[in-house]
Amino acid sequence: MNETKMNVKKLITSALLISLTLATTVHATAIKQTKGDFEDKFRQLDEVLPTPNVYRNAAGEPGENYWQQRVDYKIKVSLDEEKRRITGHEEITYHNNSPYRLKYLWVQLDQNIFKEDSIANTANNFGGIGRRGPYTKAGDKKTPAKISLGELRRQQFMADNELGYEIRAVKDDSGDKLNFTIVGTQMRIDLPKPIKPNKSIDFTIDFAFNIAEEDAVSARSGYEHFPKDDRAGGNDIFLLAQWFPRLHAYTDYEAWTNKEFLGRGEFTLEFGNYEVEINVPADHIVSATGKLTNSKDVLTKTQRKRLKQAKTAKRPVFIVTEAEALENESAGTSKRKTWKFTANNVRDFAWASSRKFMWDAKGYKQDSDKMPHVMAMSFYPKEGGDLWKKYSTESVVHTMEVYSRFSFDYPYPTSQSVNGPVGGMEYPMITFNGPRTKLQDDGSRTYSQAEKRFLIGVVIHEVGHIYFPMVVNSDERQWTWMDEGLNSFLDGIAGREWDPTIPWGVEPRDIIGYMKSEQQVPIMTQSDSVLRLGPNAYTKPAAALNILREVILGRELFDFAFKEYSQRWMFKRPTPSDFFRTMEEASGVDLDWFWRGWFYSTDHVDISIDKVYQMRLDTHNPDVDFARLRDIEQNKPSSLFVERNKALKKELWVDRNKDITDFYDDNDRFTVTNKERNTYNKLLKDMEPWERDVLARAVEEDNNYYVLEFSNLGGLVMPILLELTYTDGTTEAQYIPAEIWRRTPKNVRKLIVTEKNKELAAVTVDPGWETADVDVENNHYPRRIIPTRVEAFKKKKRKGKVHRDIMQDIKTKLKEDKEEPAETKDKGQ
Numbered sequence: 116m117n118e119t120k121m122n123v124k125k126l127i128t129s130a131l132l133i134s135l136t137l138a139t140t141v142h143a144t145a146i147k148q149t150k151g152d153f154e155d156k157f158r159q160l161d162e163v164l165p166t167p168n169v170y171r172n173a174a175g176e177p178g179e180n181y182w183q184q185r186v187d188y189k190i191k192v193s194l195d196e197e198k199r200r201i202t203g204h205e206e207i208t209y210h211n212n213s214p215y216r217l218k219y220l221w222v223q224l225d226q227n228i229f230k231e232d233s234i235a236n237t238a239n240n241f242g243g244i245g246r247r248g249p250y251t252k253a254g255d256k257k258t259p260a261k262i263s264l265g266e267l268r269r270q271q272f273m274a275d276n277e278l279g280y281e282i283r284a285v286k287d288d289s290g291d292k293l294n295f296t297i298v299g300t301q302m303r304i305d306l307p308k309p310i311k312p313n314k315s316i317d318f319t320i321d322f323a324f325n326i327a328e329e330d331a332v333s334a335r336s337g338y339e340h341f342p343k344d345d346r347a348g349g350n351d352i353f354l355l356a357q358w359f360p361r362l363h364a365y366t367d368y369e370a371w372t373n374k375e376f377l378g379r380g381e382f383t384l385e386f387g388n389y390e391v392e393i394n395v396p397a398d399h400i401v402s403a404t405g406k407l408t409n410s411k412d413v414l415t416k417t418q419r420k421r422l423k424q425a426k427t428a429k430r431p432v433f434i435v436t437e438a439e440a441l442e443n444e445s446a447g448t449s450k451r452k453t454w455k456f457t458a459n460n461v462r463d464f465a466w467a468s469s470r471k472f473m474w475d476a477k478g479y480k481q482d483s484d485k486m487p488h489v490m491a492m493s494f495y496p497k498e499g500g501d502l503w504k505k506y507s508t509e510s511v512v513h514t515m516e517v518y519s520r521f522s523f524d525y526p527y528p529t530s531q532s533v534n535g536p537v538g539g540m541e542y543p544m545i546t547f548n549g550p551r552t553k554l555q556d557d558g559s560r561t562y563s564q565a566e567k568r569f570l571i572g573v574v575i576h577e578v579g580h581i582y583f584p585m586v587v588n589s590d591e592r593q594w595t596w597m598d599e600g601l602n603s604f605l606d607g608i609a610g611r612e613w614d615p616t617i618p619w620g621v622e623p624r625d626i627i628g629y630m631k632s633e634q635q636v637p638i639m640t641q642s643d644s645v646l647r648l649g650p651n652a653y654t655k656p657a658a659a660l661n662i663l664r665e666v667i668l669g670r671e672l673f674d675f676a677f678k679e680y681s682q683r684w685m686f687k688r689p690t691p692s693d694f695f696r697t698m699e700e701a702s703g704v705d706l707d708w709f710w711r712g713w714f715y716s717t718d719h720v721d722i723s724i725d726k727v728y729q730m731r732l733d734t735h736n737p738d739v740d741f742a743r744l745r746d747i748e749q750n751k752p753s754s755l756f757v758e759r760n761k762a763l764k765k766e767l768w769v770d771r772n773k774d775i776t777d778f779y780d781d782n783d784r785f786t787v788t789n790k791e792r793n794t795y796n797k798l799l800k801d802m803e804p805w806e807r808d809v810l811a812r813a814v815e816e817d818n819n820y821y822v823l824e825f826s827n828l829g830g831l832v833m834p835i836l837l838e839l840t841y842t843d844g845t846t847e848a849q850y851i852p853a854e855i856w857r858r859t860p861k862n863v864r865k866l867i868v869t870e871k872n873k874e875l876a877a878v879t880v881d882p883g884w885e886t887a888d889v890d891v892e893n894n895h896y897p898r899r900i901i902p903t904r905v906e907a908f909k910k911k912k913r914k915g916k917v918h919r920d921i922m923q924d925i926k927t928k929l930k931e932d933k934e935e936p937a938e939t940k941d942k943g944q
């Protein structure tokens with residue numbers, strides 16, 4: 116740059132500054148930032164995400180050399196109802212699609228979690244957070260520690276029953292024994308020679324185990340006993356999951372994902388094809404992952420006819436009616452039947468069996484060449500009552516309608532909801548759902564509004580899991596949020612499309628209590644280490660995605676990107692970085708700040724509007740500007756001292772001595788001199804023509820210049836949603852993108868210019884509660900009075916042993932009436 120150019124530039128800069136000088140009455144406080152406390156909230160995520168490679172590329176897609184293993188199973192399993200025991204034989208074909216030679220295979224033995232010496236059992240923290248089901252509470256000085264009766268029941272059940280796998284044999288395809296080593300819930304099988312890339316190996320496992328009682332151990336499967344059914348000894352519902360030894364996943368990002376099963380972190384699994392033969396008492400009805408292939412052997416002609424009718428029915432048709440189920444449940448038989456199922460391209464297999472089941476079904480048609488027709492079905496005992504008859508299968512269909520719109524066509528032939536003791540759990544094509552009706556004295560069955568909401572909600576949620584993670588096969592053992600968070604986000608959409616008056620728990624306002632709490636870890640925490648699983652892995656990611664869709668990207672961009680993610684990773688194994696990258700890549704929006712804030716930190720949203728300044732443009736004409744300044748001066752409140760003296764009619768010195776006043780007594784400090792007028796005229800003369808025009812126009816328009824000052828108290832950077840209310844009663848919405856915080860993440864100022872007559876009366880940040888801002892009171896300028904409650908209370912009676920009147924109490928008679936125990940118990944988990 117040469118000297119002339121530099122001078123010109125200097126001139127322009129200074130001229131520009133002059134024309135923008137604002138005559139402020141108050142000066143906005145400077146944004147403080149020292150070099151020590153600066154944090155770049157917009158730092159790119161590349162330093163945190165894994166380096167893109169040929170398996171997973173930088174776009175978040177499967178890379179050109181993407182691979183995943185495949186495992187096919189042929190299983191024969193038999194249920195011993197009396198002993199509540201499973202005996203099985205499985206033939207496994209392991210396809211090594213990886214570029215590596217494998218000397219051994221790792222198998223998951225989830226049933227071993229119930230062994231006395233399992234890590235899950237021995238590493239349980241008393242009073243700690245984290246186990247599914249029964250719990251304990253630590254005490255303090257005032258309150259004793261607590262152990263729930265449920266926890267005692269669990270301990271008693273574990274002491275009385277031998278649980279965990281009995282691995283009877285592991286053999287290769289010629290019947291020779293293979294060496295194996297059991298390590299907790301895992302088993303290593305040593306191969307005589309390594310499996311080469313693109314080769315496969317066949318082997319068999321013989322196994323057996325005693326089924327756990329679900330209500331005692333609170334697993335994700337097990338049996339439930341109904342002692343009061345007509346049949347002698349009662350009846351059971353059996354829900355079987357994590358029931359066969361299945362391969363650990365072997366992946367490009369972690370090799371063997373052999374992490375001990377501790378109960379919380381769910382499953383990391385491979386896809387494959389299944390043929391399963393389930394041998395049960397002949398009067399049982401079986402529901403399973405897959406399609407029933409021998410209906411002729413297990414269903415009556417009438418039942419098969421009904422199944423056909425159900426395909427095109429408007430409302431669910433009973434395949435097994437209530438009357439038939441009641442007859443099964445009271446009669447009993449010693450005969451047995453084998454139900455055969457096939458399931459292709461699934462990552463797991465679960466099933467349910469009971470003579471208590473009635474069964475209804477309804478076809479779901481979709482615009483898909485591969486799977487134009489899906490059977491939605493429900494299996495439930497009489498305890499399900501009208502609640503199940505009316506809502507279960509309909510909820511299954513509604514879920515497929517909504518989820519398919521956001522991802523892909525439902526890819527399997529069946530979609531099932533089974534009632535049982537597990538509150539809610541998902542497997543390919545089959546889900547377990549808990550809520551029931553309650554038997555009343557008059558023989559009717561009723562349910563609460565909460566149970567109705569629970570049923571619809573849990574069916575939508577669990578069937579939703581058939582998409583995530585059963586098809587979009589994320590690694591649940593590592594990242595709970597990838598299936599629970601995405602699924603909760605979508606179940607919130609399906610739920611609100613069903614009935615938005617039911618609280619679905621995914622609105623931004625539903626997460627603020629958790630967001631401001633101390634007990635938190637980032638969403639990106641390994642599943643078994645997550646504190647407060649519900650808000651961390653379900654609500655927070657769901658609310659975050661809600662905000663991303665409704666506030667930041669808008670529905671069009673979000674839906675396009677989300678669908679792209681779903682379809683890219685359908686029947687494949689995405690990791691968090693694949694999700695983050697795809698959402699950015701497909702939406703075209705840099706979201707690194709969003710993932711960093713919501714997924715990698717425990718910051719919360721709390722944006723405060725601190726001050727609003729109204730300013731007028733300085734005209735530089737001393738005759739105008741000085742008069743304005745005089746106005747401001749004269750509008751200031753006068754001194755109390757002066758006012759009181761005036762009231763007392765105290766005469767001032769200057770009034771008493773008028774003969775010695777001078778120029779300054781008649782002219783104040785805002786008096787304009789010709790010297791100042793000359794300076795103004797010179798300023799105008801020195802200006803470039805365009806500068807003069809700009810200033811002249813600005814002076815003529817005499818707009819309002821408002822500076823809004825915001826502070827970020829929560830740490831999480833977010834867009835600022837503004838509602839501006841004017842003195843004429845009109846309102847206007849303004850959206851300030853999150854990028855306003857990129858250089859000063861703690862404080863920012865925003866200039867808003869309005870026409871002369873359009874004056875601001877009030878400013879509200881996030882008026883619709885769309886950003887999970889934890890303190891809405893500092894969102895108002897000016898501040899408002901906060902409505903809240905106060906309650907009068909009575910002093911509590913003293914309770915200690917010494918405060919009892921034992922002399923009197925001991926005279927009270929002993930009551931001995933025995934109450935009948937209730938028939939149904941509350942199942943809500």
Ligand SMILES: [Zn+2]
Binds near residue numbers: 576599
């Ligand atoms: Zn879930």
